[in-house]
Amino acid sequence: GLPMQGICQDDVILCPPKMFFAYGLGNQVYFPLKAKATTVCTSAPIKPESVWREWITHRPTVFMGVPTLFSGMIAYAEEHLSAAEIAEACSRTRFCVSGGEVLPPTLLNRWRTLTGLDILDGVGTTEMTHMFIVNRPGAVVPGSCGKPVPGFEAVLLGEDGKPVSQGEIGSLFAKGPTAALEYWNKPEKTAETMRDGGVFTGDKYYQDTEGNLFYVGRGDDMLRIGAIWVSPTEIENIITEHSVVQECAIVGAPNADGLVRPAAYVVLRKTGEGVCASAALAEEIKDYVKSKLPRFKCPARFEFVPDLPKTATGKIQRFRLRELSSKIEAA
Template sequence: MSGEGNAASYFVDRHLVEGRGDHCAFREAGGRKRQISYAELADLSARTAGAFERAHVPREARALMLVLDQIEFPQIFWGALKAGVVPVPLNTLLATDVYELILRDSRATILFVSEELWPVVAPATKSAPDLKQIVVIADQAPDGTQSFADFMDGAGPVDTAACSEDEIAFWLYSSGSTGQPKGVRHVHGALKATSDTYGAHVLGIVPQDVIFSAAKLFFAYGLGNGMTFPMSVGATAILYNGRPTPDTVMDVINAEKPTIFCGVPTLYAATVMHLDHHEKPDAPLRRCISAGEALPMDVGKAWEAIWGVEILDGVGSTEMLHIFLSNAPGDVLYGSSGIAVPGYELRLVDEDGNDAAPGDIGELLVRGASAADGYWNKRGKSRSTFEGEWTRTGDKYEITADGRYIYCGRTDDMFKVSGIWVSPFEVEQALGSHPCVLEAAVVPAQDDSGLDKPKAFVVLKDTEGSDALSQELKDLVKERAGKWKYPRWIEFRNDLPKTATGKIQRFKLRGE
């Protein structure tokens, strides 16, 4: 088997050698319902590598992928790796000006884009001086572009390029919960590191599994769930290119019968409410996982009551590629993020860099083989985030006496009231325990004396906001979280600002 050190050898080509070539690798839900076996993927990705070579895309050049969750995604991603080209999957929900920024920042020479996304990115391509070729996944290519079929037509397969496991394999742009996205560079060995740790020891995925990730392939959590974890064992992944709402997700689960489901807290909360009025699909779910933001305790308990399957809430990051802190099967404590995933080490440090004691709040640092090589063209940020073998997460946690980690909030979101740290998540979780509350976000706001006090933005389920409900929620927080932590102001909203990955953008609520 060629391609020593190349992640594509392990995740794609190995399955032919080990007799799993006829196993279904990917199956599309809805629409055309196409599917592809491991043998077909090995051949098509090798031919895609040949197409890169024929198009004179040099090794280490960046290939941007604005591609929906469809069969072409893994074909292009693994084809690029086989050619030594660096694929850069992009968030499919960004605005034109952000795509323009990324095109210029990455200096990509080739762009792959799904037909549905072309109108948004097309204006951005006009001011991308390094972009030489645009390939649109469509029957009819727009003017000035090439169709994916024409890009592939007649391209012969090439051998998987050999490389070092430490060589840059792909980039991901951070989701940007604060500020502009940053290019995060990952090496070939990082992909296997996540499947050997979380995939094997927490998810426990096996070849017979069918996995459906509502979280999309374009960001780290979805890339592991929907591609590298199933491909590490020869399992099947369901690809859904639509918007993951409770309706659509339940339809996919009902039709495709996954054994593993991967979601985010916002979707779990909305689906629990949805299932109050709709029949639960018949599906053989054996494992559910969550990441992106901390899972509220009441949402986890409600989901488990409905399905009989616990949610394994965990914490990961674009910089670490996937989850490094998680609850484990049979050892779930809702309201906590669990313990270190086997293969990772964690530290909790105070503002002076000293280890935080149980009951104290500190910033979480992580050490593991999946850490990124750094940010593209942001040396200062790389140096402040990647401290030797340790990566600063920017998350504040409390560690309990028995070693579990309790999420408190992003470092930038924490604030003090009467000299005591307040965790926005703790207050949000208390608010979320009320039966009328769908979700909440808490930020600091100044009172008449110029002192910081909690302010809450609350989204309700099936009721209207009122002064009486506002007071009821304040009393609930006093009871559950502490008298000084209650929100002095409560504003009822129809929705909250979020990133495409479901993270609440609290910075947009400050000052409102």
């Protein structure tokens, strides 16, 4: 993805995700070394305040983060930074890159409004070394992960192992020169995941007529409602459009009849208007979702939480929310 993003020796790269993750390793080590660029390294924990401080100090030309970090940085900037400080910090920045999880279009738009910068969302896995699908500078398609990087292939396969029709949801099989050949001492896992110079990622996508890929969820995160596959990401993107919502996660939870229905875990934005979690607010958000999506996709339950459980790279741990959900049901 290096030539495509035009990274060169004049660039100053700021990538808070650490080098011991594939995303941080590529952005902080491989790309800067290859391009003879400068990279900003710090051992400090990744916090919006300290990242903004690094941004103001070094005025990077390219910034790489994850959706959670962009969300936190918006919240911090709105409360603590002036428009002039933000403009000065971003004065040399050409674009930002996001990975790790799907970037909600609302978050992309809020970031653009705050900084005037685009975020190029993309997809990478450790097994493929780094990002192999990404949006192009100047041609961002909101909600999409972009197109395969030149030299890479993304094939969407159905349950029969054959490519699906355009527009249909399929499991991503990624091929390219950087694909891993095996897992260390895990022959069964290798046989299941890797073959023909490619990797089964376990993620589900669909492709539009232009060839852009849209992530709909991990195979094990997809919800089956009334025999229809439902993407948690689709519902999350709508909920985060609501003005009081900072972020949210959808998981499947059984209702009183034991049928799986979407349950929403919502983190509210810290606004000056004193927005409070309440049954009335849940109903308001629910009505908003119903105005945008078919009724069966609307969460049956809303839980307001202070934050969402995440991995060190900022990915939402849905399995922990599913565990929490079953504990609530049991109570």
